[in-house]
Amino acid sequence: MQDHRNRMKAFPPPVSKDRIIWEFPQCYTSKASLQLKTDWDIQAKAAFKVQVARLQPWDRQKVSKVVMVGDLNVGKTCLINRFCKDVFERDYKATIGVDFEIERFDISGVPFSLQIWDTAGQEKFKCIASAYYRGAQVIITVFDIADIQSLYHTCQWLEEVMRENDPDSCFIFLVGTKTDLLASDERQKTERVAVRIAAEMHAEFWAVSSKTGENVRAFFFRVAALAFENSITKDMEKGVPACIGNGDTIKSDRITLAEGTNHQVKRSCC
Numbered sequence: 001m002q003d004h005r006n007r008m009k010a011f012p013p014p015v016s017k018d019r020i021i022w023e024f025p026q027c028y029t030s031k032a033s034l035q036l037k038t039d040w041d042i043q044a045k046a047a048f049k050v051q052v053a054r055l056q057p058w059d060r061q062k063v064s065k066v067v068m069v070g071d072l073n074v075g076k077t078c079l080i081n082r083f084c085k086d087v088f089e090r091d092y093k094a095t096i097g098v099d100f101e102i103e104r105f106d107i108s109g110v111p112f113s114l115q116i117w118d119t120a121g122q123e124k125f126k127c128i129a130s131a132y133y134r135g136a137q138v139i140i141t142v143f144d145i146a147d148i149q150s151l152y153h154t155c156q157w158l159e160e161v162m163r164e165n166d167p168d169s170c171f172i173f174l175v176g177t178k179t180d181l182l183a184s185d186e187r188q189k190t191e192r193v194a195v196r197i198a199a200e201m202h203a204e205f206w207a208v209s210s211k212t213g214e215n216v217r218a219f220f221f222r223v224a225a226l227a228f229e230n231s232i233t234k235d236m237e238k239g240v241p242a243c244i245g246n247g248d249t250i251k252s253d254r255i256t257l258a259e260g261t262n263h264q265v266k267r268s269c270c
C-alpha cells in the first residue's frame with residue numbers, strides 16, 4: 001500500500017487527451033520554417049522509446065522555458081489563455097510584469113512540459129519582465145497582424161531577449177495574432193512582410209487568432225514538439241542517458257509555482 005502511494009506521488013496524473021502528440025507537427029508555411037522535415041529524427045525516436053520504457057518519476061520530467069515578448073496590446077496573454085484555458089477575453093487588461101502557465105504534454109508516450117512566460121509589453125514594466133528572459137529554450141515574438149508597426153518592433157524585442165540567451169540553443173518564432181481582423185488580401189500582404197522578417201530573425205512564422213482559435217493549438221504543438229526533440233537531442237549529444245535528462249527538468253507544478261512566488265513574479269509591479 002505504501003509503495004503504491006509513493007508511486008502515485010512520483011508520477012503525475014495522466015495528461016489530458018488533447019495534449020497528446022504522436023505525429024510530428026508541421027510548420028505553418030514552408031517559406032518561414034525552422035524544420036521542413038515531416039517526422040521526428042530517427043535518433044530522437046529511439047530515445048523516446050528508452051524514455052517510455054524507463055518512465056521518469058515526476059520529479060525528473062523535462063520542461064522547456066518559453067518566453068513570449070512583443071508590444072503591448074498585441075495579444076500575448078490572449079494567445080496563452082486560448083491555448084491553456086480555451087478562453088478569449090475581449091477587454092484589454094495589461095500584464096503587469098510577468099505571468100506564467102505550465103502546460104503538460106504527452107509526446108510519443110513521454111511526459112513533457114512547457115513553462116510559458118507571458119511578459120508585459122508596456123515600457124514601464126520592462127525592468128521586471130527582462131529579469132525573466134534568461135534560460136529560454138523558445139522565444140516567441142508576437143505582433144498584431146493588423147498593426148504593421150508592431151511587426152517592425154519585433155526585431156527590437158528579439159534583440160533584447162537574445163542579450164540574455166544563447167542564440168544556438170533557442171528556437172525563435174514570429175507570431176502574427178488577430179488574423180480575424182483582416183481581409184484575405186490584407187492578410188497575405190502582411191504575411192509576406194512577416195515571412196521576410198522571420199527569415200532575417202531565423203524564426204519560424206505563424207499567423208493565429210485567439211478569438212477564433214485559428215492555428216493556436218497547432219502552433220503550440222509545434223513549439224512543444226521542437227523544444228522536446230531539441231532537449232532529447234542535446235542530452236544525447238552530451239551523453240546523458242535519455243531517461244535522466246540534464247537539468248531542464250521539472251520537479252512538480254507546486255514546487256515550480258512556489259519558486260515563482262519566491263521571485264515575486266505574479267502581478268508584481270516596478
Ligand SMILES: Nc1nc2c(ncn2[C@@H]2O[C@H](COP(=O)(O)OP(=O)(O)OP(=O)(O)O)[C@@H](O)[C@H]2O)c(=O)[nH]1
Nearest residue numbers: 072073074075076077078090092095121178210211
Ligand atoms: N479580434 C481579436 N482581438 C484580439 C485577439 N487577441 C487579442 N485580442 C485583443 O487584443 C487586446 C490585447 O490583448 P492581450 O492579450 O491582453 O495583449 P498583450 O499583448 O498581452 O498586452 P500586454 O499585457 O500589455 O503586453 C485585447 O482587447 C484582446 O481582446 C485576436 O486574436 N483577435
